[in-house]
Amino acid sequence: MMQVMRAVSASTLAGILAFGPVSVAGAQTATKTENPTAEKADAPSTVKSDAIAGTPADQEPVEERITEFTLDNGLQVVVLPDHRAPVVTQMVYYHVGAADEAPGESGIAHFLEHLMFKGTKAHPEGEFSRAVADIGGQENAFTTDDYTGYYQQVPASELAMVMKYEADRMANLVLTDEVVAPERDVILEERRMRVDNDPGAQLQETVQATLFQNSPYGIPVIGWRSEMEQLSRDDAIAFYDKYYTPNNATLLVAGDVTASEVKALAEETFGKVERRADPGDRDRALEPEPLAARTVTLTDEKVTQPSMQRVYLAPGETIAEPGEAEALDVLADILGGGTTSRLYRSLVVDKGIAAGTGAYYGGTALKESQFGVYGMPRGEASLAEIETAIDAEIAEVRKTGVTEAEPRTGEKPGSQEHDLSARQPDGDGPPRWRRAVDRPYAEGRRDLARPDRGGHRCRRQ
Amino acid sequence: MTMKALTSGLKGLAVATSFGLLAFASAPALAVDIQEVTSPGGIKALLVEDHSNPLIAVNFAFKGGGSTQDPDGKEGLSNLLTGLLDEGAGDIESADFQAKLDDLGVSMSFDTSYDNFTGSFRTITDFEDEAFDLLHLALTEPRFDEEPVNRIRGQIVTGILADRNNPEEIASKVFRETVFAGHPYSRPDEGTPESLANISAEDLEAFRNRVFAKDDLVVGVVGDITPEQLGKRLDQVFGSLNETADLTPVPMAEPVLGKTVNYDIAVPQTNIRVAMPGVMRSDDDFFAAYLMNHILGGGSFTSRLYEEIREKRGLAYGAYSYLASYDHGALLGIGTATRADAAPQTVDIIRLELQSMAEKGPTPEELEKAKAYVKGSYAVRNLDSSLAVAQTLVGIQLDDLGKDYIDERQALIDAVTLDDVKAAAKKLLDVSPTVVTVGPAAS
Structure with a gap:
């Protein structure tokens, strides 16, 4: 059967590629290797694999412990x-x-x-x-x-x-x-x-x-x-x-x-090591104002499950107005950041038409970034139904905004954990660390407390 | 099986690849003081006290309670159960249960493998009483309401359908069904759309009641809790479980060797999987085989397969081998993926490497380096976070390695001789492997 995947521009934050695979032991069918936890890099097999509470980046004292010099x-x-x-x-x-x-x-x-x-x-x-x-x-x-x-x-x-x-x-x-x-x-x-x-x-x-x-x-x-x-x-x-x-x-x-x-x-x-060059300022050509909606459709007989995604151009944190990037972070969280999010409650739980849905914002891009929503139909539901339901949630949040009670991911009590995995590098590069230095988290939070910012918490992934 | 895959795309890869694990000095670097705790009610656990943060991590397993216990025709039952224990329990319905976990910052997740049903739980001490109550409810009174059952089942089915033409998924399936033909290990953990449709709330409760018991339970705890406090918590969470589990016996699985299977699919890159015999975790030559595997294809950037397939010839991005020691069978597996027309050449290289290792074994220098790595990286992989330590405490018990295993491990590795490794290589690799390819038939 021929199936269609469709996207009105779609997801994937900055693509990240690594030199080589890591921890290959247990990558396949191995359930038990010499290391009892060798499989830990694998995704959990339960369906709801949303982020475990307590990501290390939330650690408040990190800023205080950082030293910087040149x-x-x-x-x-x-x-x-x-x-x-x-x-x-x-x-x-x-x-x-x-x-x-x-x-x-x-x-x-x-x-x-x-x-x-x-x-x-x-x-x-x-x-x-x-x-x-x-x-x-x-x-x-x-x-x-x-x-x-x-x-x-x-x-x-x-x-x-x-x-x-x-x-x-x-x-x-x-x-x-x-x-x-x-x-x-x-x-x-x-x-x-x-x-x-x-x-x-x-x-x-x-x-x-x-x-x-x-x-x-x-x-x-x-x-x-x-x-x-x-x-x-x-x-x-x-x-x-x-x-x-x-x-x-x-x-x-x-x-x-x-x-x-x-x-x-x-x-x-x-x-x-001597200076070898002067690369100069980093620049990125910007997008012209997008005038026409663009739809991309890929048809492949190997696709057995359709999905849809939509992406909007959005400012990255370096070119955003003050508070804007944080607000988009919060909006993505409220709209589609896990099983308590609006999209999940509506499409997956209440309507029962989606297997998965969510929203994301990739604020760490150097210049322009993107804000995306996505959904994968479940059962007999069609892509059009998914898109309609997502649009309804977007329209709702545009019309009435968010409530004080909603955003909380960044403040889960468990996020106090200072785990050693805090040191694991990630693809976001220095900005995430620098952001902690340059713009104290607490200050960012105060800023976000303004209702017109669309939320009152800031989420760090 | 995760819906995250949708958003992750390439970013997901970054998560996986940057999962680099912390390394420790090869000396016993981290003082892991393991205490054996027995609750007033008789439930045992291994505990590492760590009062540096107000956190408690609890990992546990029902040994033998994995997907091998799924009844015929209801494959995927244990996996479905992992998604439903936190979807409402006792008087608390799904959405409220999720909201409570969220509000308290409790992390609770469940998993299943061929052999074991496992759980992972973490809470801060401020709300630990309510958090442990939620865990108790999840394990003893899950609701299995119609909405969450249909939702989670629908998600799993969607995932299965989405992966139906994924070459790596196909490779795993064909490999499993070839190597473990006729054995429960050949079945898909997540089930099939048909088998999942057969599973009712009564089936879920029957599985829970049959498998979750005190006599197949092992527990590992790390965090801000004393042995006395833990004793009470163990009774609070697990005390009302059945005394004994009612597990279906599982026969031994002898890997089927000497088969060559191609799954024909029009993709530009062919996935290759190879199976050889493995060693059981309890075998005396386990570490000899483990070190041999490390040299063959276990070392990330330094193994023979990596060197021959990727570094010298640029035939693949990854090339690896692993030892899988299950409770009822074992194998040594190899995997790589190469452009379709290079698949025969790549399989030949693998065969040559297997033959060479079987006949000559490793060099003394290779063994020395493998020992250094395997010793040094253990603390890294197993002791780098409270959750990892808790997992390790469970793993040690599942494998029956003894409370002092972490201390004894270095000596066990040092004791392995070159002749031991050569003998293990000869024993495991001097046979005709099963080779599975997924790609265009002509390759």
Whole structure:
């Protein structure tokens, strides 16, 4: 049977790609491995897998514990001490992502991220990864539209070691055609896995390209196949030389360390890396005012379950009016942030026409962002019914606003948890941490208390 | 099976891939002081006291109460149950129950695997009395009202339909049905649209009543609670359960080897799954096999399969192997995905690597590094958060490893010799594997 997936522009926040899969043990049918919790990275099998209360980002004292400084070569450093376990995470974020790529070179930011594991003059391919593995450490890297990040999680005593290696590859990467060619095949396989084998992902890609017609956010992070196939060693080195420089990076160290220890180590390692370039201000072409509604339809005989999504252009937090990004956060939460949200109550519970529905806002995009709603029909319900019901909820919130009682996700009591997983990096890059520094959470909350902001709580994912 | 997939898209991948786990020094880095607690009512638990935050994490399992207990024709029953325990219990209907959890900041979730039904619960101490009451109600008096039952069932069915042509899902299904043919392990955890339609509220209650009992219960607790307080909580939550579970016996599953199966679907990339014999968790050569697997394909960026398939030849984004040790059977599995025309070549490489490992085993250096990693990363994967520690406390009991396992583990690994690993490799890999491919038939 032929089935249709439709979207009036659709979801997926900034696409995020990682260098390699992590924790493959237990990824398939393994229910019990040597590590009793090896499956923990898997999604829970219950249907309602909404965020567990108490995401670490809500921790109030985080701001107080953060120290920030800048090295002479321009490298920004953020330190977040946490002494409850002898562990440390190093993350280096380069302030460059797929949206910074030159026309015709889509995928180069992500390709370079892969190639950063190919060794340097002093440390040949694999040495860094083996050194991390030898101490039971974890590592990976990822690329988004706006950032490229590299991280390791290791015993605190090994921080100097990983800082040495990471600083080394900030300036001394060596690439040969011998290592570049098979790695290009790897990213092409990655594209096959993530996109070409999956009609849903193909629709997402098309929707982004339709929503962002002028902005680079319309180009997939992994790249268009025809352009990926042409990416060369020289392209990668040129991108590296242009953007991988200490004055275009943020080092974040979190864990069982003090700011002074990190400062001394950073001076010894990253401090020795000279400025290699001046990438200048980051810019993003903006969208013209969207005059016509656009509908994207993908028909594929492999699609067995239709779904619909709608995305609106929305300002990201850096270009939004004060309070606007927070208000959109709250609105997404009230409208579609879990089983107590309006969309869930209406479409899934009361009307019984949807299997899933929700709303989201991707405020961390560097410039323009998006606000989305989505729904997947259940039983005999049609896409049109889903869309009508979502429209009714949107109309209702436009007409009467929200109530004081509604938003509460950010204030759940359980969110006081300060769990060690707070140190796990995520694709949002430094802004989330910086936001905590630049704009104290409490202040943001006061601002949001104004009813005309559309809510009174701020949600951090 | 999660509706989140809709929103997540690529972002979901980021969550998965950035799930990097914290690492600990290879010495016993974290003092995990495990206490054995027995409640006044006789319920046992392992406890790690941690008074640094006003939080209590409780994990528990009904051992043997997983999807193997789903009656024939009602496959997916235990999975459906996991979605319904927090959808109303006692006098509290679904929406109110959810709102209470929300208001109290209580996290409560349930899961099922082939072998076990598990629960995970976390509360802050301010509201712990009411929170533990909610958990007790969820386990003992779930309502199974028509609306939530139909809703959750509908969500699961929708998910099944949505995944029907997902190559990875198909690969898992064909793999399972080939390797465990005729055994309960061959059945889909989440059931089928047909089997789910057969499940009534009475079936759900019958399963709960049969499986949730004191004699198959194991509990692990971490947090701001003393042994005395915990004793009372254990009785409050679990005290009224049946004394004994009434579990259906499950036969041993011998993995079916030597089969080659292709599922024909027009996609550009072929998924490959390979099955070999595994080891039971209680086998003496478990760690020898575990280390061997780590070298073969368990190490993320350093294994032989990763090196040969991805690094040298660029044939795949991921290539891995894993040991699955279930209660009633075990296997060593391999997985990767490559462009359709390269599938035969990739399968050949896997076969060669299996043969080479079976004949020669690892090098001393490989074994040394594997030991260092496996020792160092344990604390990371298992002890990096209160929830992880609580899970580990449950895992240790499910596997019957003993309260001192965390301390003893290093020595168990150090004791493995190169000859042990070679013997394990020979035993497991010197056979004809089952190979499943999902992609165009010509490949």
